[in-house]
Amino acid sequence: MQRRIVVVGGGPGGITAGITARRYHPEAEITLIRREEKVLVPCGIPYIFGTLGSPEKNLIPDTALSNNDIDLIVDEVTSINKAAKTLTTINHETLSYDRMVMATGSLPLVPPLPGVDLGNVFTAKKDMEYLQKLSQALDKAEDVAVIGGGFIGLEFADEFNKRGNLNVTVVELLPRCLLLACDEEICTRVEKKLSERGIKILSGRKAKALLGEESVQYVELENGQKLKADLVILGIGVRPNVELALNSGLEVDEKDGIQVDGFMRTSDENIFAAGDCTAKRCYLSGSPIAVRLASMGTTEARIAGANLFGIRRRVECAIGIFSTCFGDLAVGSAGLTERAAKEMGIDVVVGEAAAPDKHPGGIPGAKELGIKLIFERDTGLLIGGQVYGGATVGEKINFIGALIQHKMRADEVCTFQMGTHPMLTASPMAYQLVNAAQFAVAKLRKAK
Amino acid sequence: MQRRIVVVGGGPGGITAGITARRYHPEAEITLIRREEKVLVPCGIPYIFGTLGSPEKNLIPDTALSNNDIDLIVDEVTSINKAAKTLTTINHETLSYDRMVMATGSLPLVPPLPGVDLGNVFTAKKDMEYLQKLSQALDKAEDVAVIGGGFIGLEFADEFNKRGNLNVTVVELLPRCLLLACDEEICTRVEKKLSERGIKILSGRKAKALLGEESVQYVELENGQKLKADLVILGIGVRPNVELALNSGLEVDEKDGIQVDGFMRTSDENIFAAGDCTAKRCYLSGSPIAVRLASMGTTEARIAGANLFGIRRRVECAIGIFSTCFGDLAVGSAGLTERAAKEMGIDVVVGEAAAPDKHPGGIPGAKELGIKLIFERDTGLLIGGQVYGGATVGEKINFIGALIQHKMRADEVCTFQMGTHPMLTASPMAYQLVNAAQFAVAKLRKAK
Numbered sequence: 001m002q003r004r005i006v007v008v009g010g011g012p013g014g015i016t017a018g019i020t021a022r023r024y025h026p027e028a029e030i031t032l033i034r035r036e037e038k039v040l041v042p043c044g045i046p047y048i049f050g051t052l053g054s055p056e057k058n059l060i061p062d063t064a065l066s067n068n069d070i071d072l073i074v075d076e077v078t079s080i081n082k083a084a085k086t087l088t089t090i091n092h093e094t095l096s097y098d099r100m101v102m103a104t105g106s107l108p109l110v111p112p113l114p115g116v117d118l119g120n121v122f123t124a125k126k127d128m129e130y131l132q133k134l135s136q137a138l139d140k141a142e143d144v145a146v147i148g149g150g151f152i153g154l155e156f157a158d159e160f161n162k163r164g165n166l167n168v169t170v171v172e173l174l175p176r177c178l179l180l181a182c183d184e185e186i187c188t189r190v191e192k193k194l195s196e197r198g199i200k201i202l203s204g205r206k207a208k209a210l211l212g213e214e215s216v217q218y219v220e221l222e223n224g225q226k227l228k229a230d231l232v233i234l235g236i237g238v239r240p241n242v243e244l245a246l247n248s249g250l251e252v253d254e255k256d257g258i259q260v261d262g263f264m265r266t267s268d269e270n271i272f273a274a275g276d277c278t279a280k281r282c283y284l285s286g287s288p289i290a291v292r293l294a295s296m297g298t299t300e301a302r303i304a305g306a307n308l309f310g311i312r313r314r315v316e317c318a319i320g321i322f323s324t325c326f327g328d329l330a331v332g333s334a335g336l337t338e339r340a341a342k343e344m345g346i347d348v349v350v351g352e353a354a355a356p357d358k359h360p361g362g363i364p365g366a367k368e369l370g371i372k373l374i375f376e377r378d379t380g381l382l383i384g385g386q387v388y389g390g391a392t393v394g395e396k397i398n399f400i401g402a403l404i405q406h407k408m409r410a411d412e413v414c415t416f417q418m419g420t421h422p423m424l425t426a427s428p429m430a431y432q433l434v435n436a437a438q439f440a441v442a443k444l445r446k447a448k
Numbered sequence: 449m450q451r452r453i454v455v456v457g458g459g460p461g462g463i464t465a466g467i468t469a470r471r472y473h474p475e476a477e478i479t480l481i482r483r484e485e486k487v488l489v490p491c492g493i494p495y496i497f498g499t500l501g502s503p504e505k506n507l508i509p510d511t512a513l514s515n516n517d518i519d520l521i522v523d524e525v526t527s528i529n530k531a532a533k534t535l536t537t538i539n540h541e542t543l544s545y546d547r548m549v550m551a552t553g554s555l556p557l558v559p560p561l562p563g564v565d566l567g568n569v570f571t572a573k574k575d576m577e578y579l580q581k582l583s584q585a586l587d588k589a590e591d592v593a594v595i596g597g598g599f600i601g602l603e604f605a606d607e608f609n610k611r612g613n614l615n616v617t618v619v620e621l622l623p624r625c626l627l628l629a630c631d632e633e634i635c636t637r638v639e640k641k642l643s644e645r646g647i648k649i650l651s652g653r654k655a656k657a658l659l660g661e662e663s664v665q666y667v668e669l670e671n672g673q674k675l676k677a678d679l680v681i682l683g684i685g686v687r688p689n690v691e692l693a694l695n696s697g698l699e700v701d702e703k704d705g706i707q708v709d710g711f712m713r714t715s716d717e718n719i720f721a722a723g724d725c726t727a728k729r730c731y732l733s734g735s736p737i738a739v740r741l742a743s744m745g746t747t748e749a750r751i752a753g754a755n756l757f758g759i760r761r762r763v764e765c766a767i768g769i770f771s772t773c774f775g776d777l778a779v780g781s782a783g784l785t786e787r788a789a790k791e792m793g794i795d796v797v798v799g800e801a802a803a804p805d806k807h808p809g810g811i812p813g814a815k816e817l818g819i820k821l822i823f824e825r826d827t828g829l830l831i832g833g834q835v836y837g838g839a840t841v842g843e844k845i846n847f848i849g850a851l852i853q854h855k856m857r858a859d860e861v862c863t864f865q866m867g868t869h870p871m872l873t874a875s876p877m878a879y880q881l882v883n884a885a886q887f888a889v890a891k892l893r894k895a896k
Contacts, residue, residue: 012877019877023890041808044870051870057810064877295868298876302886303863313863321867330872360489362505391839394872399847401865406854415751415761417849419769420743422492422499424778424842428746429460429467429512438750442471 003028005308006087006095007070008077008244009103010034011042011126013275013297015064017101020305022068024312031071031095033087040126042294046152048131049138050159055131080248082268099270099308102245102258103301106238106276106292111147115210120231124152137231138163145219145229146170147207149177151324153235154190157199158326169200169227171219176203180340181322181333183372186386193329202227238292240277253279256288262314264304272308274300283317283404284336284383285344291318321401323387323394328367332397335384335404338374347377351410351440357389359420359427369393371432373400373413375440380409382437392425400433410444413437451476453756454535454543455518456525456692457551458482459490459574461723461745463512465549468753470516472760479519479543481535488574490742494600496579497586498607503579528696530716547718547756550693550706551749554686554724554740559595563658569680572600585679586611593667593677594618595655597625599772601683602638605647606774617648617675619667624651628788629770629781631820634834641777650675686740688725701727704736710762712752720756722748731765731852732784732831733792739766769849771835771842776815780845783832783852786822795825799858799888805837807868807875817841819880821848821861823888828857830885840873848881858892861885 005021005028007014018032044058052058065072075089086096108123110116120141122134138144138160146157149172161168170177176187177194191201205225210232211218219227240257251259251267256279264272275297282289296318303313323332341348354370356363369389376383385400387393403413414437420428453469453476455462466480492506500506513520523537534544556571558564568589570582586592586608594605597620609616618625624635625642639649653673658680659666667675688705699707699715704727712720723745730737744766751761771780789796802818804811817837824831833848835841851861862885868876 012875016877020886023886024893041870041875043868043875044808044811047811047870051812052808052810058808060877293867293876295866295876295879298879299863299865299882302882313859315863316865319865321865323867323869323872325869325871332867332872334867360492360500360506362500363492363495364499391872392843394867394869395840395843395847398866398873399843399850401867402847402850405865406856408854411761415747415763417747417764417767417769417853418743418846419741419771419780419782419842419849420491421771421773421842422489422495423773424771424780424839425846427460427489427491428741428743429464429508431743431746434747434750438468438471445472 003309004096004098005030006097007032007101007103009105009275010036010039011103011105011275011297012060012294013105013301014101014103015060016298016301017103017274017305018065018070019068020302021308022070024306025309030069031073032065033073033075033077033089035074035076036127037074038128040128040131042126045124045126045131046155046159049135049156050162054135055128077244080244082248082271085270099272101304102266102271102273102277103275104241104244104277107241108234109237109239110234111236113207113210115212115216116234118210118212119215121210121216121234122232123234124156138166141166141231143167143228144169144231144233145227146233146235147219148172148235148237149201149203150180150235150237151178151322154178154194154326155324156233156235158194158197161197161199169202169229171205171207171221172203173206174203177201181337182331182386183337183339186331186388189388190326190329190331193326197327237290238276242277245273245277263307263311264300264315265307272304274304280318283319286317289318289320291320293322295321316405319401319404321397323397325393328390329388330390330393332387332393334397334401336374337384337386341374341383346383348383349375349377349440349443351375351436351438351443353432353435353439355426355430355432357392357426358424359422359430363422369426369432371436373436373440375410375444377444380411380444382408382410382413410437410440414441451757452544452546453478454545455480455549455551457553457723458484458487459551459553459723459745460508460742461553461749462549462551463508464746464749465551465722465753466513466518467516468750469756470518472754473757478517479521480513481521481523481525481537483522483524484575485522486576488576488579490574493572493574493579494603494607497583497604498610502583503576525692528692530696530719533718547720549752550714550719550721550725551723552689552692552725555689556682557685557687558682559684561655561658563660563664564682566658566660567663568678569658569664569682571682572604586614589614589679591615591676592617592679592681593675594681594683595667596620596683596685597649597651598628598683598685599626599770602626602642602774603772604681604683606642606645609645609647617650617677619653619655619669620651621654622651625649629785630779630834631785631787634779634836637836638774638777638779641774645775685738686724690725693721693725711755711759712748712763720752722752728766731767734765737766737768739768741770743769764853767849767852769845771845773841776838777836778838778841780835780841782845782849784822785832785834789822789831794831796831797823797825797888797891799823799884799886799891801880801883801887803874803878803880805840805874806872807870807878811870817874817880819884821884821888823858823892825892828859828892830856830858830861858885858888862889
């Protein structure tokens with residue numbers, strides 16, 4: 001009897017769950033149902049508006065499905081009958097399944113701000129036509145305000161700025177942009193870079209209202225300041241899209257997402273979930289954590305897709321690994337920041353090292369690369385890391401993420417074997433990762 | 449009583465041993481003795497002749513010593529009295545020590561080839577004046593032959609070629625250049641790139657003799673071919689510099705190096721050793737292995753320097769992590785190649801994946817990055833990896849090195865949490881490391 005697998009949701013989580021299932025079940029009938037005619041690369045959305053030029057250049061090709069013999073239905077699931085193992089769509093189709101993967105993703109958070117319904121107020125909605133409208137609106141705009149100075153907000157700001165015709169201002173509630181992901185010194189570095197690139201950064205300011213007639217004209221701040229803005233983008237985060245799960249009677253926390261076990265199973269044994277729609281836990285505290293990233297989503301999907309008819313993989317709690325770049329400055333963060341760890345009550349020891357990313361420093365194109373590592377004092381365990389530098393930052397922070405995941409201690413990082421090359425890395429004497437750990441070990445020793 | 453530490457050798461191993469010792473012993477008297485007036489960055493040597501322009505731009509500054517309160521003596525140690533714990537130099541100075549670190553490095557291998565003593569035949573000697581002479585000779589040369597197509601040989605060839613005035617030919621004994629570090633498909637990629645850059649690659653050819661009157665004029669190959677060459681560089685590897693250790697009665701294998709235990713202690717309990725002069729073992733087989741890299745040397749030095757007056761760290765057997773680049777093609781290798789593993793009798797499973805190193809692929813500057821992972825079939829353990837691509841290859845291969853070091857299995861790499869970013873990495877769906885592991889897991893399953 002042929003196994004029937006249905007994936008609900010067409011983003012990176014859904015696609016990866018389908019592909020992974022295919023690898024384990026060559027004979028299964030796999031169907032993916034999604035609402036969207038075309039699917040956007042989620043992390044690419046800000047880049048549509050500067051670097052890429054149009055939403056069409058930021059699509060995930062459907063060959064990812066067809067190459068893996070996954071049937072595509074463009075439709076919307078309205079209800080699930082868990083007992084009968086069937087689902088119904090808005091077009092009144094009924095499909096039966098043996099196992100389902102819910103990958104319904106997330107939706108942009110819209111703050112309860114007076115004026116958010118005015119014209120020319122946008123979010124980072126993963127919708128082709130919506131983003132085309134945003135693109136057209138940007139062509140006519142002059143003053144753009146970005147509400148929210150996290151990764152997405154800053155990426156929008158920098159890409160908008162690349163268009164050349166816009167005055168771009170970022171309004172961030174916290175004392176510094178990026179402060180949920182990075183420590184203050186990294187945040188300051190990024191704010192400085194963005195300012196140099198011509199973007200106005202207003203951190204530590206709270207938006208009170210959006211003002212205008214039909215279309216937005218001003219952002220009013222709590223301090224009374226009024227910013228001219230004929231276009232506003234809200235980049236304050238996302239919430240899990242759990243409507244279908246809720247309506248289907250699955251266990252859901254509306255804020256955190258669909259509850260899943262370590263195998264990515266929901267409260268119904270035949271329904272798995274993966275991606276932005278699921279609840280995640282912090283690798284250190286075990287508390288709920290909002291790591292809604294396509295990267296984490298595909299990791300979950302690789303677990304859900306493998307476990308459908310027999311448990312093969314377990315999910316680790318979320319570390320949270322981010323990277324981004326603005327011009328020639330890239331930054332990355334993995335795990336806890338020093339600030340977050342302290343707020344959590346963890347006694348930490350920090351090690352830092354910076355050096356050129358090529359060697360000797362006179363090699364053309366060499367840029368400073370700096371690493372900060374955060375260790376738990378009592379155990380010496382690596383619990384977080386941050387990097388700033390050039391093109392290698394994305395892989396470097398993944399590397400640090402791997403060390404966190406595999407529970408490395410400071411002393412182990414110190415004697416880590418690495419390769420070095422004049423054109424590609426720091427010198428072996430100055431290798432930042434090892435030296436940052438070495439400085440932390442010295443402090444750990446003093447404390448004893 | 450003040451502890452006296454003497455380091456013999458001024459390269460990255462010696463300096464790092466001194467600095468590490470200083471971190472643990474703030475009060476100690478630390479002296480470094482070296483022969484050279486100035487010290488070259490070893491891996492930077494080929495880059496002197498193209499990218500950097502002169503040996504003076506490839507120096508390790510002595511501030512690395514002075515900043516750490518390490519006394520420098522430029523002199524040559526001629527003998528050691530282990531019982532008295534004293535050493536004597538060529539200038540008849542006598543120094544006493546409580547602990548010594550030998551970091552005497554390596555010397556270029558000179559093959560027993562007729563004609564190697566002719567004029568204009570050079571090696572990669574770590575000697576400022578010698579390299580200045582090489583630089584001057586290159587200015588007058590027309591046809592240069594590089595004997596040996598390993599990393600150093602190819603780097604010399606590519607840098608010589610950048611000068612514009614030279615016809616450069618590489619002669620490699622093995623069927624492909626780089627074949628000791630990379631599998632054939634990577635080697636072919638590199639050979640193709642170098643050929644496109646104008647370098648003539650003769651692999652699978654053996655040099656039989658160097659011909660000429662006073663100065664070299666031809667390289668004669670075993671197949672009878674005669675290559676015009678008014679300058680020859682021998683890049684066939686290095687041998688450990690063990691003369692002092694041998695004369696001092698330490699346990700030494702002349703081919704492999706000074707024998708050390710897991711704490712980097714020689715056969716004399718007061719003498720440690722680190723760097724190219726020591727014998728190393730393969731992390732998998734435990735057999736001697738010739739990983740003579742500054743990176744490995746500094747790792748050993750961080751262990752030796754920490755252990756002088758109390759054991760704190762242990763060395764892991766050598767993985768061997770290499771990277772290099774030629775124009776826009778960088779390659780890296782860590783651990784065993786597929787070929788070497790098979791020759792060793794290991795049953796392996798290979799996983800491969802390639803994707804653009806930015807996403808979507810239309811992001812300007814995106815380049816293909818490919819990863820090959822080699823797993824042991826019976827255990828699923830990662831035993832080797834290779835990467836080709838752009839600027840991130842150096843850190844990517846270090847990342848793979850870390851996974852080998854920490855004994856990751858294929859299934860663990862599959863569910864690895866990573867961060868991804870349009871400008872900095874592949875897409876999360878196409879993340880090469882995870883997908884390469886996934887392909888290997890699929891093959892491992894089939895085999896069961």
